[in-house]
Amino acid sequence: MDQFKVTGDRYFCENVDLTKLAKIEGTPAYVYSKSMLRAHCENLLAAFKSYPTQACFAVKALSNLSVLREIFACGLGADLVSGGELERALMAGAPSDKIVFSGVGKQVHEIKRALEANIMMFNIESPYELDMIAQLAESSGKTAAISIRVNPNIDAQTNAKITTGLYSTKFGLAEGDLPELFEAIRRRPSLKLIGLGCHIGSQMLDLNPLRDAARQMAKLCHSVRQLGFDLKHLNMGGGLGIRYRNEDPPSVSDYAAALIKEVKPTGLSLIIEPGRSLVGNIGVLLTRVINVKKTPDRHFVVVDAAMNDLVRPTLYESYHSIENVADNLTTGVPSLCDIVGPICESGDYLGKDRMIPLPSPGDLLMVRGCGAYAASMASQYNSRPRAPELLVSGTNYQVARKRESLQSLWAEELANLD
Numbered sequence: 346m347d348q349f350k351v352t353g354d355r356y357f358c359e360n361v362d363l364t365k366l367a368k369i370e371g372t373p374a375y376v377y378s379k380s381m382l383r384a385h386c387e388n389l390l391a392a393f394k395s396y397p398t399q400a401c402f403a404v405k406a407l408s409n410l411s412v413l414r415e416i417f418a419c420g421l422g423a424d425l426v427s428g429g430e431l432e433r434a435l436m437a438g439a440p441s442d443k444i445v446f447s448g449v450g451k452q453v454h455e456i457k458r459a460l461e462a463n464i465m466m467f468n469i470e471s472p473y474e475l476d477m478i479a480q481l482a483e484s485s486g487k488t489a490a491i492s493i494r495v496n497p498n499i500d501a502q503t504n505a506k507i508t509t510g511l512y513s514t515k516f517g518l519a520e521g522d523l524p525e526l527f528e529a530i531r532r533r534p535s536l537k538l539i540g541l542g543c544h545i546g547s548q549m550l551d552l553n554p555l556r557d558a559a560r561q562m563a564k565l566c567h568s569v570r571q572l573g574f575d576l577k578h579l580n581m582g583g584g585l586g587i588r589y590r591n592e593d594p595p596s597v598s599d600y601a602a603a604l605i606k607e608v609k610p611t612g613l614s615l616i617i618e619p620g621r622s623l624v625g626n627i628g629v630l631l632t633r634v635i636n637v638k639k640t641p642d643r644h645f646v647v648v649d650a651a652m653n654d655l656v657r658p659t660l661y662e663s664y665h666s667i668e669n670v671a672d673n674l675t676t677g678v679p680s681l682c683d684i685v686g687p688i689c690e691s692g693d694y695l696g697k698d699r700m701i702p703l704p705s706p707g708d709l710l711m712v713r714g715c716g717a718y719a720a721s722m723a724s725q726y727n728s729r730p731r732a733p734e735l736l737v738s739g740t741n742y743q744v745a746r747k748r749e750s751l752q753s754l755w756a757e758e759l760a761n762l763d
């Protein structure tokens with residue numbers, strides 16, 4: 346199923362030669378495989394087929410319109426965390442009745458727009474937000490369907506920066522704070538509580554925390570129904586991990602089986618919000634070696650991609666496997682290398698302490714696992730235009746996002762330049 350493969354001595358994405366692609370489109374560039382994307386969506390839907398489930402893609406993982414369009418065409422909805430993502434989702438054809446709006450800081454203009462678009466529901470993360478949504482719904486004569494994001498205080502056993510289900514994080518509401526919220530909901534006829542949810546973390550490699558969370562949530566749903574709320578959905582968020590190096594993530598079918606087993610007794614429909622597991626491995630970042638320099642300690646392979654194109658190593662100390670796509674693969678002497686970008690930060694690296702055949706200037710490298718949280722987290726730091734996103738299908742590809750021009754970096758500054 347991996348569509349990034351070596352045939353003969355050449356690297357391909359599906360049937361597109363990556364060396365040729367890099368020559369035509371330049372580097373750095375993100376390359377995505379459409380057939381992998383489709384296969385991931387179809388596998389996911391198949392795994393949950395036996396139970397009423399709505400999968401809502403976490404748009405923040407990969408927000409490119411062409412990619413989103415494929416995902417929505419497969420029948421998925423969208424999980425959003427901003428008004429910008431709402432506009433993207435709508436533009437890419439997400440049906441509004443499959444859109445859930447999460448996030449700890451929804452703003453007035455975002456809520457208004459989501460009400461106007463008649464989204465499926467808001468995932469409530471604070472009492473203040475509950476009031477805001479109630480008021481805005483009232484003044485526009487609408488009813489807002491809501492779900493409460495619960496913080497189950499469960500450790501997802503993942504990187505601290507992507508764990509989201511502990512009381513020490515800003516997300517969701519503790520069970521003990523719910524009774525007050527229920528009172529507020531009863532007082533507000535413009536609100537309709539239709540679900541509960543949680544999202545305890547990302548890149549989870551163990552199903553047990555998720556199982557515990559689902560069990561706890563199912564129990565909670567039971568008591569909330571006894572209070573008279575007509576719940577319809579239980580939202581278990583996203584978070585399924587993928588292989589970046591040698592991880593052994595649960596299969597999609599084990600993941601589905603674990604969730605369904607816990608949720609089934611409630612009879613509620615299941616909502617899931619997958620991000621990384623759908624798109625993480627459908628993409629690579631192509632980058633070219635600018636130069637190689639030796640220090641007393643090691644070699645530094647300086648490439649034309651940097652932390653502004655892929656911030657995960659810097660931000661989470663994440664590992665991304667890096668392969669040399671050049672045809673002289675075997676000629677380099679195995680050496681201890683850091684693969685670094687040109688940005689003026691010591692934290693600017695794509696790979697650290699790699700024992701690899703020493704690349705030469707001009708070599709093309711492929712950084713794997715760059716479908717999720719790569720392009721969507723890119724910045725223009727050091728006035729570097731953002732790289733293009735290329736969506737490959739068979740022997741063809743489409744430029745799903747053009748490389749940014751230098752002019753676009755300062756276009757919004759020119760108007761007020763004295």
Ligand SMILES: *Cc1c(COP(=O)(O)O)cnc(C)c1O
Pocket residue numbers: 403405406424426447448544546547548582583584585618619620621622717
């Ligand atoms: C980020 C996020 C997700 C997706 O997480 P993945 O680990 O990419 O699957 C799902 N739900 C919410 C609320 C999120 O913030």
